[in-house]
Amino acid sequence: MQPVPNISAYCLISPNKIFLDGQIIFEHPGSAGIFLDKTYDHLDFPYPKFYKMDNLCKLGFLAVEILLKGRSHEKKYSDSETGLVLSNSHASLDVDLKYSKTIHSGASPALFVYTLPNIVIGEISIRHHFKGENAFFVFKHFDGNFMAEYVSGLIENKLIKSCICGWVDILKEDYRAILFLVETGGGENKLPFNADNLNKLNESEHG
Template sequence: MTKTFHIKSYSHIKNQTVSVNGQAIFRDENEDFPLFIKNAYKFLKTDYPKFFKMDNLSKLAFLAADVLLKNENLNEEENNIALIFSNKASSLDTDRKHQAAIENEAEYFPSPAVFVYTLPNICLGEISIKHRLYSENSFFIFDRFNAEHLQLYTNSLLQSGKAEKVLCGWVDFDDNSYEAFLYLVENVGKIEHNTEEITRLYNIL
């Protein structure tokens, strides 16, 4: 029998604003992403020094996930929350920085700390380490936000018992243009987990 799942909570980070369940919880005047996200980190009292070593995409994904997961009373040892993320720009922002370093033959000193972020799914690892998620994770690259794919994949993981909950959505960063929309799917919640609702929430702000 096909079960119905629900969206328990959702977050957006875009237009210099962090929102949870459609309500703005932080807004900043800084148009420069590194300054904006640093101010958001401090305002949200995140207290995770490794945040400052992350690239822009990971910072965006990490904070969008953190504002949801910190309300979940997670187990300190292990949690089975799958991560299904997607975007359009992959890790291009960091790829470009690394490319500039390896093209400079006169000063050839590529940074290992930049290189390790030249894959989009590294942000999933950052979230998994912080919240001790020993669970399935995937990162997909699409031309546009793809509610159908996210819904099918999420339901498959929950139906098959591979995950207790799934945190999924869109985290895109390129050239100071950024957008994050994440939502947590589980058995209970007020919003039914279907493509219409996912698309509605994605466009709500």
């Protein structure tokens, strides 16, 4: 019998606040753009590519950075053993609106490349050398049932051993990310990885 997957950590980013495993770890006033840049400054590591990213990528990138900080995740798993399964409601509409304005005045390739929601998976993969299974789904609301079913299937079929899954959504000033680190085993604060726990953590105010 295979070991049951657990949630070893979860990170919630909602306007102007960040929570890790339910505990607030950072807050800063200002617009979405300012808040995301301040979070990057706070994390204090050099990654100049961050400034090229659109806000959806920045949001997902930072949530994963916080989720994996100090965990030596890349030492525990080979490149292809970590999956990335993300979802949201607005796809890439936030940057679509910005790109759309450049169409008639010299279309911007630097913006166009971000007009696909799965680019956030690409940015996270480049940073952490994740080469495993990945998928981007669009839902009206976070769907813990689907997420648990899909990710459990990938683990059961031995396609991955760990997964970062959840929700990364932004449209203008309205943003929310809740990402879960799923592993077979996991740390001391582990919770069973199932639909109930995903939905419960998503609905609780502090992640």
